[in-house]
Amino acid sequence: MVPVSLYGACFNFDSVLSEGLEPGHGAPAAEVRLEAGRPDEGAHWFHQWTTPSGKVWLRAARESAGDYVLQFEDSRFRITAGGEQVALQAEPAALAGARHDLINTVLPMLLNLQGREVLHGSGVLSPLGEAAAFLGNGGTGKSTAAAAMMAAGYQLLSDDALPLIPQNGSIATASGAPEMNLWAQPRRLLGLDQPGLAEAKCLVRPGEAQHRAGQFRLARIYVIEPVAKAARSSLIPLTAAQALMELVRAAHRMDLRDRAMLERQFGVLWRVAESVPARRLIYRAHNPEPTSWAELVEADLRGSWPGALNLQARERDS
Amino acid sequence: MSQPAGVLTLDSRVRIEEEVVYRDLEGEAVVLNLKTGRYFGLDPVGTRIWQLLPDHSLREILRLLVAEYEAGERQIGEDMLRLMEELRDKQLVRVAE
Numbered sequence: 070m071v072p073v074s075l076y077g078a079c080f081n082f083d084s085v086l087s088e089g090l091e092p093g094h095g096a097p098a099a100e101v102r103l104e105a106g107r108p109d110e111g112a113h114w115f116h117q118w119t120t121p122s123g124k125v126w127l128r129a130a131r132e133s134a135g136d137y138v139l140q141f142e143d144s145r146f147r148i149t150a151g152g153e154q155v156a157l158q159a160e161p162a163a164l165a166g167a168r169h170d171l172i173n174t175v176l177p178m179l180l181n182l183q184g185r186e187v188l189h190g191s192g193v194l195s196p197l198g199e200a201a202a203f204l205g206n207g208g209t210g211k212s213t214a215a216a217a218m219m220a221a222g223y224q225l226l227s228d229d230a231l232p233l234i235p236q237n238g239s240i241a242t243a244s245g246a247p248e249m250n251l252w253a254q255p256r257r258l259l260g261l262d263q264p265g266l267a268e269a270k271c272l273v274r275p276g277e278a279q280h281r282a283g284q285f286r287l288a289r290i291y292v293i294e295p296v297a298k299a300a301r302s303s304l305i306p307l308t309a310a311q312a313l314m315e316l317v318r319a320a321h322r323m324d325l326r327d328r329a330m331l332e333r334q335f336g337v338l339w340r341v342a343e344s345v346p347a348r349r350l351i352y353r354a355h356n357p358e359p360t361s362w363a364e365l366v367e368a369d370l371r372g373s374w375p376g377a378l379n380l381q382a383r384e385r386d387s
Numbered sequence: 388m389s390q391p392a393g394v395l396t397l398d399s400r401v402r403i404e405e406e407v408v409y410r411d412l413e414g415e416a417v418v419l420n421l422k423t424g425r426y427f428g429l430d431p432v433g434t435r436i437w438q439l440l441p442d443h444s445l446r447e448i449l450r451l452l453v454a455e456y457e458a459g460e461r462q463i464g465e466d467m468l469r470l471m472e473e474l475r476d477k478q479l480v481r482v483a484e
Contacts, residue, residue, distance in 0.1 A: 310415035314428050317419065328421040332408055335419050339410045 072097060075176060076187060076232040077243030077284050086157075086168050089274060090246055091282045099179055101171065104147070104156035112138055116325060121207060127174065129324070137182070137323060139175055143167065146175050152182040152323075169272065172246050173229040177321035181330065186233045186337045188319045191215035192226035192242055192287075195370055200242050200285040202231050203350075204319045205293035210357060214293055214350070214366075216255035217359035221367060224281035225249065230321070233341055234284065240341050242287045247280040249273055255359070289370060290315075290347040293362075295354035302361040304348040304369055312347035313338055395471050397446045397464060400483035407479050409437065418479050425477045432456065433470055440480070445471070 070081040072093035079093030081100040111133030118127040130138040135150035144159035144167035155175065159167035177187035190204040191211040201223075203214040212228050219225055227245030234241040249261075250270050256262040261273040292307065292315045307315070316338040324330065348369065350362055395401075403409075406422040416434040419426040429437055432452070439448045449467060453460045474480040 308415055309412035310410075310417050310428050313410065313412060313417045314426060317417070317426050322424075325424045328406060331419065331421045331424065335408055335410065339412070339417075342412060 101155040152179040177230045178323040182323040192231040193218040193223040199288035217363040221363040243284040244282045291350045302352040307347040313342035
């Protein structure tokens with residue numbers, strides 16, 4: 070077992086799964102090991118997640134003994150009721166994909182089970198040490214936004230999942246795996262493309278200077294949205310209530326039937342919506358121009374985006 | 388579980404579902420049904436209605452809103468009933484028998 074650091078927590082990983090991850094310290098939140106296949110034990114399938122095209126990509130069950138089962142197309146994870154143990158079943162050929170699902174979906178859900186909240190989104194760190202999160206529906210450009218920021222001198226915190234860590238009066242987030250699932254164009258932008266890689270999304274590892282491990286204050290949340298008739302990329306401030314709804318939509322949950330969890334999560338997300346300014350980042354659907362997103366975000370984080378003046382006045386007056 | 392049913396009128400008694408939590412953020416609110424995970428955002432007027440719902444009938448709320456906002460009674464009444472129907476469809480409120 071190898072201790073690794075992800076999302077502000079330490080996990081003990083089977084050594085096969087730990088390659089390239091930051092070393093972890095402290096008490097592990099969970100242990101992840103490989104397991105030979107075994108039959109369900111009274112599994113009750115209670116939820117499934119589908120892609121926009123309607124294809125089921127994940128199903129969740131609870132076994133009679135209390136363990137959760139997360140079933141992906143080529144892999145299966147069994148998680149103890151308290152989230153302390155994860156057993157992964159996958160054929161050797163499917164292990165890379167299963168590792169990706171483990172890091173980006175299973176661990177965020179497991180942290181939710183343990184009382185910590187994680188958003189589905191990408192995150193970057195500004196040269197001044199402030200984190201910005203990008204949320205949005207699948208395919209809207211969360212990873213592309215992170216890549217555009219990296220091309221402008223920011224560092225990747227996480228490509229697909231961001232924890233929310235309440236601190237004294239503010240919210241922090243923490244780094245995920247130093248990996249990105251990128252289309253060819255952003256790969257080229259970051260110098261991460263290699264001969265033979267497909268035009269479609271591929272998992273790549275940013276250079277050491279392009280990724281940053283650690284925990285940082287979350288300064289902004291951007292909700293990315295392509296708009297067919299948008300004249301250009303722009304930022305629109307979100308009210309705290311609008312931000313809360315976006316956060317509810319983006320938050321990982323192990324078991325939607327768990328009312329105590331939903332109430333707790335709603336409370337945490339409410340604190341985030343109140344304390345972290347959020348914007349909608351709109352772009353032309355047929356001409357995204359991610360470079361222009363980076364310019365808008367940079368100006369916003371520096372406080373020089375014109376809309377920021379009104380927002381600051383409102384925040385000061387409230 | 389209560390099902391959306393019946394016709395909503397100003398004389399209906401509307402109650403917030405037990406499993407619903409609510410947060411008010413700068414005069415706007417978000418309500419979440421813990422049982423279904425469905426949620427809904429309310430504008431400032433919707434938030435005011437939500438805050439009045441536990442202790443007032445729809446007709447009483449209408450009377451208060453007419454005094455507070457510059458809109459006609461008929462318009463406010465129609466908007467309020469439409470909002471109640473949306474909230475009922477999302478299982479955030481129920482119409483008491």
